[in-house]
Amino acid sequence: MSARPVRVVLRGLPLKAGALVVFGLSVFPVYWMILTAFKPTSDIQAETPVFLPTSLTLEHFSDAVTADGFWSFWRNSLLVTTGCVLLALVVALGAAFAVARMRWRGRRGFVLMVFVAQVAPWEALLIPMYVIARDTDMLDRLTTLTLVYFMITLPFTIVTLRSFLSAIPAELEEAAQVDGCTRAAAFRRVTFPLLAPGLLATSLFGFITAWNEFAFANMLIIKNQDDRTLPVWLSSFSNVFGTDWGATMAASTLFALPVLVLFLVLQRRVATGMTGGAVKG
Amino acid sequence: MDASRARGRGGRRAGVPATLWPYLLIAPTVIGFAFLLAYPLARNLLISFQHYGMAELIRGNADFAGLGNYSAILRDGEFWQVARRTLWWTTVNVTLIMVIGTGVALMLQRLGKRMRTLVLVGLVLAWASPVIATTTVFQWLFSSRLGVVNWVLVRLGFDSFQDYSWFAHGTAAFTVLVLLVVWQSVPFVAITLHSALTTVPAELFESARIDGAGGWRIFRSVTLPVLRPIFGLVLSLEVIWVFRCFAQIWAVTKGGPSGATTTLPVYAYQVAQSLHRYDLGAAAATLTVLVLIGALILYFRQMFRQEAEL
Numbered sequence: 001m002s003a004r005p006v007r008v009v010l011r012g013l014p015l016k017a018g019a020l021v022v023f024g025l026s027v028f029p030v031y032w033m034i035l036t037a038f039k040p041t042s043d044i045q046a047e048t049p050v051f052l053p054t055s056l057t058l059e060h061f062s063d064a065v066t067a068d069g070f071w072s073f074w075r076n077s078l079l080v081t082t083g084c085v086l087l088a089l090v091v092a093l094g095a096a097f098a099v100a101r102m103r104w105r106g107r108r109g110f111v112l113m114v115f116v117a118q119v120a121p122w123e124a125l126l127i128p129m130y131v132i133a134r135d136t137d138m139l140d141r142l143t144t145l146t147l148v149y150f151m152i153t154l155p156f157t158i159v160t161l162r163s164f165l166s167a168i169p170a171e172l173e174e175a176a177q178v179d180g181c182t183r184a185a186a187f188r189r190v191t192f193p194l195l196a197p198g199l200l201a202t203s204l205f206g207f208i209t210a211w212n213e214f215a216f217a218n219m220l221i222i223k224n225q226d227d228r229t230l231p232v233w234l235s236s237f238s239n240v241f242g243t244d245w246g247a248t249m250a251a252s253t254l255f256a257l258p259v260l261v262l263f264l265v266l267q268r269r270v271a272t273g274m275t276g277g278a279v280k281g
Numbered sequence: 282m283d284a285s286r287a288r289g290r291g292g293r294r295a296g297v298p299a300t301l302w303p304y305l306l307i308a309p310t311v312i313g314f315a316f317l318l319a320y321p322l323a324r325n326l327l328i329s330f331q332h333y334g335m336a337e338l339i340r341g342n343a344d345f346a347g348l349g350n351y352s353a354i355l356r357d358g359e360f361w362q363v364a365r366r367t368l369w370w371t372t373v374n375v376t377l378i379m380v381i382g383t384g385v386a387l388m389l390q391r392l393g394k395r396m397r398t399l400v401l402v403g404l405v406l407a408w409a410s411p412v413i414a415t416t417t418v419f420q421w422l423f424s425s426r427l428g429v430v431n432w433v434l435v436r437l438g439f440d441s442f443q444d445y446s447w448f449a450h451g452t453a454a455f456t457v458l459v460l461l462v463v464w465q466s467v468p469f470v471a472i473t474l475h476s477a478l479t480t481v482p483a484e485l486f487e488s489a490r491i492d493g494a495g496g497w498r499i500f501r502s503v504t505l506p507v508l509r510p511i512f513g514l515v516l517s518l519e520v521i522w523v524f525r526c527f528a529q530i531w532a533v534t535k536g537g538p539s540g541a542t543t544t545l546p547v548y549a550y551q552v553a554q555s556l557h558r559y560d561l562g563a564a565a566a567t568l569t570v571l572v573l574i575g576a577l578i579l580y581f582r583q584m585f586r587q588e589a590e591l
Contacts, residue, residue, distance in 0.1 A: 263409030
């Protein structure tokens with residue numbers, strides 16, 4: 001009688017240990033980033049790493065924030081990101097509605113095109129994009145970046161919005177239309193509120209993709225260094241901070257924070273949305 | 282109510298014919314794809330057949346080179362080295378990602394609610410960390426003098442890792458990049474496969490157990506068939522993503538030291554950026570696309586099999 005629980009406990013032990021290892025390995029780099037950002041420089045340069053600090057400082061954050069151009073890069077990233085997300089949402093909502101709710105000739109072809117665009121090797125577009133932007137005098141402009149990010153985020157915005165839309169029964173809209181609403185009003189009053197979580201999750205994916213994008217920002221903004229975005233600035237941190245790891249980790253933390261918070265808050269919805277659209281940022 | 286009804290009818294009367302609506306709704310998407318995707322791809326193809334360097338970029342006109350760029354690239358020994366390295370890079374990363382990801386998904390299925398939430402939170406944190414932020418973190422973790430990895434390795438008795446410079450050695454830099462990409466990619470695979478597993482009714486596993494099936498048998502006869510379609514989808518996506526991976530490599534090593542971490546996308550970028558040979562870069566990009574099409578075909582076969590089931 002008493003042997004069984006012990007065996008059960010023992011059988012569960014490797015599993016629990018494995019779970020802790022996975023948890024530790026996934027969290028440690030993030031923990032180490034945030035911790036270093038708060039550590040006094042003497043702790044950062046200690047021969048034996050300090051895993052649990054005794055004192056914390058905000059000095060590295062003030063170094064990062066007052067570093068040359070931080071706020072303008074932050075603003076650039078925010079402008080480009082919100083611009084592309086809003087544009088993609090509006091355009092994708094129309095396309096997703098047409099695909100999920102209407103029957104028309106060429107629908108299958110359109111869906112196929114969206115899927116192709118979703119996995120399109122857009123790194124192969126770096127050089128032609130540069131050449132086209134150069135030819136049309138669009139180089140070194142945030143508008144160009146916004147348009148490129150719109151192109152990158154649009155396909156998966158359509159795919160995920162479509163799967164959220166299909167989950168809302170069309171009968172609800174039809175009922176509203178029977179009650180005298182136009183199709184547009186039925187959509188606005190009935191479907192749109194139900195779609196809100198989907199819109200939220202979808203714009204989160206778009207936000208993350210654009211917020212993180214590096215290759216195009218690195219290629220298309222060259223002369224006008226003030227128009228760079230945060231990822232490009234952060235990737236050249238050694239030019240900015242040298243080997244000041246405290247400031248570098250503070251800047252990285254500030255960069256990652258909005259996404260980390262959004263992700264943790266929306267965790268469950270994100271996971272279902274991801275499987276629905278099978279997309280990654 | 283009356284007012285809205287009147288407005289409603291009016292709106293419909295004045296509106297566009299119903300058959301046109303879907304086309305109006307997709308028009309912005311189609312235009313966007315045409316200008317931002319199809320046109321640049323076509324332009325890339327064109328450049329790859331031209332002489333296109335710094336001078337042409339400034340003047341704006343270029344002569345045709347026929348297949349010259351392609352034969353120049355294919356005859357270049359470095360290209361083949363890069364191609365082989367890209368294959369190796371993709372194989373190593375994708376294998377690790379799929380094996381670990383599947384393992385973690387199966388583990389999540391067996392864990393209690395509290396432990397499962399804990400692990401999920403950890404995975405989500407790793408997943409959500411922006412690529413460029415984590416590249417700086419990995420550079421910090423593996424930094425030669427103060428890096429915590431060297432400290433742990435020395436503590437474990439590997440004394441040669443005292444002040445070891447990971448980014449000065451080809452294989453070591455490659456290893457760090459693999460660890461970085463695997464760390465970033467496992468959460469997506471684990472969480473996706475885990476949510477696929479939760480769609481299986483628990484009774485299925487229960488009845489298999491009652492029928493006397495052991496762990497391995499349950500895995501083969503219940504878990505595997507359930508996972509197969511989503512597994513194929515995730516696998517082809519990972520192949521595409523790992524193959525295309527650029528930001529991490531560029532930010533950490535720029536393809537170095539002495540080319541040890543140059544993969545095809547990095548190579549195409551290097552040729553264009555530092556040599557100003559946009560034509561060669563375009564040709565390399567076209568070759569990359571051709572290789573990717575193989576993976577894409579795999580992806581779409583899976584995708585439409587999935588679509589049919591939904």
